[in-house]
Amino acid sequence: MDHQSLVFSFFLIFTGAAILASLALYTRQPLLVAYIALGAMIGPYGLSLVSDTELMTDISHAGIIFLLFLLGLDMQPSHLIHMLKKATLVAIGSSVLFFLLGYGVSLLFGFTQTESIVVGAALMFSSTIIGIKLLPTTVLHHRHTGELVVGLLLLQDLIAILVLLFLYNSMGGAESDGTMIEFAKALAALPLLILLAYVIVRYVLLKLISRFDRFHEYIFLLAIGWCLGMAEVANLCGLSAEIGAFVAGVALATSPISQYIAVSLKPLRDFFLILFFFSIGASFNLGLLEMIALPAIILAMLVLALKPMIFRVLLSRIDESKELGWEVGFRLGQISEFSLLIAYIAASAALIGEEASHLIQATAILTFLFSSYIVVLNYPSPIAVSDKLRRD
Template identity: 70%
Template sequence: MDSGSIVFSFFLIFAGAAVLASVALYTRQPLLIAYIVLGALIGPSGLAMINDTQLLSDIAHVGIIFLLFLLGLDMQPAHLAHMLRKTSWIGVASSVAFALIGYATGLLFGFSTQEAIIMGAAMMFSSTIIGIKLLPTTVLHHKHTGELVVSILLLQDLIAIMVLLFLYSNEGDSPTLAMFTALLALPLLLLFAFGFVKYLLLPLMGKFDRFHEYLFLVAIGWCLGLAELAHAIGLSAEIGAFIAGVSVATSPISQYIAVSLKPLRDFFLILFFFSVGASFNLALLDDVFIPALVLTILTLGAKPLVFKYCLSKSGEDASTSWEVGFRLGQTSEFSILIAYIAASAALIGTEASHVIQATAIMSFLISSYIVVFNFKSPIAVSDRLRRD
């Protein structure tokens, strides 16, 4: 793709997103819907105005990295450790329940045992992007509901990394070796991050804090640098970005960095949701619609119930338990990644891959509606619920 086509692609995406976002706001719909619909409309399976979606998807992945970095900036390490200890059993138990639902549904529709297992694995996770994007940053990130959502999502991300390592291992090392390497690398990365921030990064920022451009550049460099380091040692870039944020969270400069990077995060997230819609092959819709619809209904129905039950058992009140359940009541961007990797490794067929993708897209759409119309969020259509 040459530079001219990149500019033209960006023009189509952001001009189209502005038009559909205007329609969405006038019709009181969540903005995420507009970006996904735009991808399906002008992507390869639609009008084919943009065909090279892989490059855009790679660029959009940066949005997820920035999202996790900003999330880390809002989390105090000691409090995060406390919340993870409290919700660890909830994350594990709920993931097992969702995996069984996906596995049984796959077998019901005639997929092979291996395909059903991978479909079950893809159903275990909730969307980090939607879960956090729809959290009011000034209301819930520092309150109990937001802390529960974030801690469960983080534990799911760790489980997702293990699943991805297993899938990647089919192209190289054994899964046991890959997981062992990751478990060894995580504490080493934490030690490096906190040491680097304490003895080098914060002194530099403190010395030149009058130069806002410098702080902006250092923050981006630290986020992307630790993301790349994490990826190089067998972890995910997202985990590296989150650790980069947490390591700076105790500094007074963290809130300035968070405010400065929010527009950059939103730019890349628009590209991410566009790429989700553009990556789906509409020609296979007739073959995958019914199993995907059944799996979506089961996901949207089971996740709030399971989370409500588990959270109630841990002492949470009913209102908080239901809200957390509905906020986590979809599948994940990791589900799409699992489908892509498994299909590339010939572990599942094209139809099974598209069932997972279609389920993710439909659950994204419907879950966003449920949250935006019923709970506080930055893009709520009601003034009573809109919080940022």
């Protein structure tokens, strides 16, 4: 894609998103619906006005990285450690149950053993983007609900990294004997990454910030460089870029300037997240819809119905209230962007066929949409259609 076509693609995406977002607001619909619908309309399987969705997906990945960085800026390390300890059993237990759900339903619809395992793995996780984007800032910063949602999502992300490492090694065929070694390397890399972030923040970044805090442009540039630098270091260590960005944010969270950085980067995050949701709609092959419609609808309905129930029951086991359990369950009542990545990698490794890959994609899109509807119609969120529930 040359420079001119890239600019033209951005014109189509953001002008189209502005038009559909206006219609969505007039009809009191969540904005995420507009972005995904636009991707399906003008992507390669629609009008084919934007054909290079791989580039858009790569660009939009930066939105997820910035989202996790901003999330880290809002988390005090002491609160985070406490919440991770409390939520570990819930995260592991829910992941096992959702895996069994996806595995069993896939087998019933005639998918192979391997395809059923991959579909089960895809159902284990909830969406970090949906979960955090629909949390008001006041809930994220000051309420137990926000801490619990974040803790569960982070633990799921760590489990997802192990699944992705396994899939990456599966692509190596006979060379995949080093899978457990790679797992060990990734697990050992995480505490080292945290230590590295702490040392650099304490002895380098905070000194630079205190010396040049009058230059807002410099602080903005330093924050972006720090976020993307840690994301790349995490990648090199066998972890995900998202984990690296989150660690970078948490390491800066104790700085008095962290909230200024968070406010400054929000528009940049939103720019990339629009591209992310557009790429979800654009990458779905509408021609395969008839083949996977029934299993996708059944899987989506089971996810939407059972995730809130399972989270409520598991959270009650750690002495959380029934009301909080339901709210956390509904906020996490979808599958994850990691599920889309699992589908793509497994298909590339020929572990699953195109039909199974699109089953995961269709289930993800359906749960993204309907879960968003449930949350914005019933709980406080920044994009709630009701003035009573809208919280920034």
